[in-house]
Amino acid sequence: MKIDKRAADMEKHALRFATTAHGAQLRKYDGQPYIVHPVAVAEIVRSVPHTPEMIAAALLHDTVEDTDVTLLDIKESFGATVATLVAWLTDVSTPFHGNRAARKALDRAHTALAPPAAKTIKLADLIDNSRSIGSADPHFWTVYREEKRLLLPLLMEGDATLWAMASELVA
Template sequence: MKQKAKEFAEKAHEGQTRKSSGDPYITHPIRVAERLEKSGFSDELVSAGYLHDVVEDTPYEIEDIEEEFGIQVARLVSAHTEDKSKTWQERKQHTIDTVKYAAKDVKYLIVADKLDNLLSIEKEYKLQGDALWDNFNAGYEQQKWYNESIAKNMSTGLGEDEIPDYFREFKNTVKRVFG
C-alpha cells in the first residue's frame, strides 16, 4: 500500500515545485511519509502522508483516494485537505481547530506536514532572508500566529505516551523560526 501511495503521489504531483525552493514538490510528501513511518505509524497513516496534498493540489478527488486506498486513508487525507474557496485565515483557523479536536492519527499527519513545511521555511530563510515571506499568501506575522497556534493545540487530548518526538521538534522549530 505504501509503495502504491508513493507512486500515486509522484504521478499526481508530477511537474509541481515547492513555492520557495523550486524543488520538485514530491520531496515534501515523501519526507512527511518517512517521518510517519519512522515514528512507527500504520501503513494507512504513512500512505496518507504520501497523499496528503493530492486532493488539495491536483485534479484528483477524495473519491479517487478512497477507491485506490480505502476509506481509512481517504478519511485521513480528507481531514487534512483545505478548502481553497476559503480565505487563508479561514483555512488556517480550520486546521488549528482540526489539530486541536481531531483523532490522534489526524493530528500526527497534520503536525508531520507542518513540521516539514516549517523546516523548509527555516532552510530557505537562511538563503533568502525576509524576502522569503513574499513567496507566501501570508507574511511573517500571520505565519507566526499560525505555527504558534498549531504548536499550542497539537497535543490537546493526547497522553504523554501518545506524543511523538517530532511534536517536540515542531515546537522547537517554531521557537527558532519565530523567536
Template sequence: MTDLVSRAAAFAAAAHFSVGQRRKYTNKPFIVHPQRVAELVADTGARDEVVAAAWLHDVVEDTNITMAEIKAVFGAEIANLVDMVTDVVPPEEGARAWCLNRDHLAQASAEAQTIGIASLMDNAELIARYEADQVQRHLHEKLEFLRVLGKGDAGLYMQAALIVA
C-alpha cells in the same frame, strides 16, 4: 517499504507530477514534501495506513484527485486520514480559511494529527531557511496550528515545537 506504502508513494508522485507542481523556494518536484512527511511519520513507528496517508496528504488539495478516488484506490481508512488533514477551505480565502482549517485539524484523530505535525515541520523548516524576512509571521501561524495538534505523536510534536519556537 510495504506494497501499500509503495503504491501510495507512486500515486502521490503521479498526481503531483500531473499538475506540474513544484516546491516553493527550491523549485524541486513537489513530491519531496510528501516524501519527507511520510518519512517523519514512518519514523514514529506508525502503521502502514498512516504512512500511506502521509504520502497522500496533499493530493486532494493540490491536484485533480478527489477524496472519492482516494477511497476507491486505498480504502475508507486511508481516505478518512487524508480527509482529516485536507483543508476544508482554500487558503486564498484568508483569515476565515485559516481558522476553519485549523479547527478542522483540531478534530482529527491522533494518527492524522501526526501527519499534520510532520507536514508542519517540513513546511516550517523551509520557511525558516528561505523566508527570513517573513519568518516571525509564518512561524507564529505554524505555532497556532501546532497548538491544536496535541493528540499527535509526542516526540514529533516536541521536535516541531523546537522548530517553530
C-alpha cells in the same frame, strides 16, 4: 524481521499515485519536484509509531488540496482509512471563506477534531514545511510560524516526539 507485503505494496502504490498526481509541480521554496515534500513527511512519520495507512496518507496528504485527485479517488485506491486520514489533512477553507487569517482559523477548527494519527501526520508536515520555509523565505516564515504556533496546541494528541520537535521549530 518479517516484512509486511501489504504495507510495502500500499506504500509503493501511494508513492506512485502521489508522484503521478503532483506531476511536474515544484516546491515554492526550493524548486525541487513537489513529491520530495510528501516523501519527507512520510519519512518523519516513519520515525515514530505508525501504521501503513499513516505512511500512505502522509504520501498522499496534499493530493486533494493541490491536484485534481478527489477523496473518492483516494478511497477507491487505498480504502476508507487512508481516505479519512487524507480528509483530515486537507484544508477545508476556500477563498470564499475570507482572508488568510479567517481561512486558517477554519482549517485549525477542522484539524482540532482530527484523530491522533492524522495529527501525527500533520506534525510531520509542519516539521518539513518549517524547515523549508524557515530557510528559504524569511519574510513568509514570520507569517507561517505564527500560524503554526496557533495550530500546535491543537496537535497535542499527535506523537509526543514530533510535537516537541515541531514546537522547537516554531518557537
